[in-house]
Amino acid sequence: MTAALTIDGLNVRFRLRDATVHAVTDLSLTLHRGELLAVVGESGCGKSVLAHAVLDLLPANAATTGTVQFGAGSRPVRELRGRHIGLIPQSPATALTPVRTGRSLLAETLRVHGRATTDADTVAAEAGLDPADLDRYPFQLSGGMAQRLATALAIAPDPAVLLADEPTAGLDRPLVDHTLDLLRRRCAAGTAVMLITHDLTAAQRVADTVAVMYASRIVEHRPADEFFTAPHHPYAAALLDSLPDRAFQPIPGHPPMLTDLPAGCAFAPRCPHASPDCAAQPAISDGAACHHPLSVVGAP
Numbered sequence: 001m002t003a004a005l006t007i008d009g010l011n012v013r014f015r016l017r018d019a020t021v022h023a024v025t026d027l028s029l030t031l032h033r034g035e036l037l038a039v040v041g042e043s044g045c046g047k048s049v050l051a052h053a054v055l056d057l058l059p060a061n062a063a064t065t066g067t068v069q070f071g072a073g074s075r076p077v078r079e080l081r082g083r084h085i086g087l088i089p090q091s092p093a094t095a096l097t098p099v100r101t102g103r104s105l106l107a108e109t110l111r112v113h114g115r116a117t118t119d120a121d122t123v124a125a126e127a128g129l130d131p132a133d134l135d136r137y138p139f140q141l142s143g144g145m146a147q148r149l150a151t152a153l154a155i156a157p158d159p160a161v162l163l164a165d166e167p168t169a170g171l172d173r174p175l176v177d178h179t180l181d182l183l184r185r186r187c188a189a190g191t192a193v194m195l196i197t198h199d200l201t202a203a204q205r206v207a208d209t210v211a212v213m214y215a216s217r218i219v220e221h222r223p224a225d226e227f228f229t230a231p232h233h234p235y236a237a238a239l240l241d242s243l244p245d246r247a248f249q250p251i252p253g254h255p256p257m258l259t260d261l262p263a264g265c266a267f268a269p270r271c272p273h274a275s276p277d278c279a280a281q282p283a284i285s286d287g288a289a290c291h292h293p294l295s296v297v298g299a300p
């Protein structure tokens with residue numbers, strides 16, 4: 001498998017006046033051509049910051065260490081953004097230019113990337129947007145329409161890596177399915193897709209691999225079929241158990257503040273299996289960062 005995106009030892013810290021937010025910690029992963037990786041985890045765990053760090057789009061108060069590499073090359077990300085790496089941003093309505101119609105934005109994107117501006121209707125339809133809606137201004141778009149326009153803008157250059165941050169938010173079921181099918185088709189054509197989502201059912205439908213984030217770290221990263229049948233990390237298991245079509249059990253307690261993370265496993269205070277070992281940060285082994293992984297021989 002060919003690596004399309006390699007992240008090694010990524011850390012992102014935001015400096016606030018009197019605190020530091022640990023938004024992404026010691027994160028390494030490889031995304032391959034034709035792979036669909038779902039990144040899941042509770043609100044605020046660092047998923048969007050990860051996407052922005054990959055694209056080098058973090059605000060000025062962010063400090064980043066670690067490396068991000070696309071394919072085999074060493075070109076800086078700013079040269080690759082758009083054509084080689086597309087982003088479907090979370091909450092796209094606020095990211096659209098208010099004074100331009102969808103058609104004008106999409107035609108420009110196509111032109112800049114050497115495609116015929118007449119492809120706009122086809123690309124819009126692929127993203128599930130009625131081509132007639134391209135003639136609307138952003139304020140005339142519903143949240144779902146803006147979402148699909150953002151998808152059209154991201155796929156128009158045919159990027160090798162596509163980061164989709166909650167691309168199905170605000171869409172009803174048929175349009176969710178349309179967007180998931182689109183991502184799958186892109187993968188089949190060789191695109192590497194990182195799908196950031198709250199929707200574990202969607203992840204289960206389309207993902208090849210799943211990465212679970214908790215309090216700024218990846219705590220589990222495994223093939224999707226294995227993950228959904230037998231998660232190893234107690235947090236991942238709890239996340240799956242919270243699904244309505246599973247145990248429908250909420251996870252007790254709250255995630256820790258990212259300004260005040262414990263030294264060891266950040267899930268330990270909520271974990272039914274926590275032991276004194278958890279005071280030390282566990283290394284990732286067999287795809288999970290846990291001192292007492294589930295579904296592994298000898299584990300509780």
Ligand SMILES: Nc1ncnc2c1ncn2[C@@H]1O[C@H](COP(=O)(O)OP(=O)(O)OP(=O)(O)O)[C@@H](O)[C@H]1O
Nearest residue numbers: 014021023042043044045046047048049050059258
């Ligand atoms: N510019 C910033 N300055 C300070 N803190 C920030 C900044 N941007 C994000 N954060 C913090 O970083 C953490 C991770 O945020 P992020 O947006 O990545 O969460 P998320 O996992 O995408 O959540 P959601 O599922 O709600 O989108 C949060 O605690 C957030 O408040």
Ligand code: NI
Nearest residue numbers: 047048049090
């Ligand atoms: Ni987010």
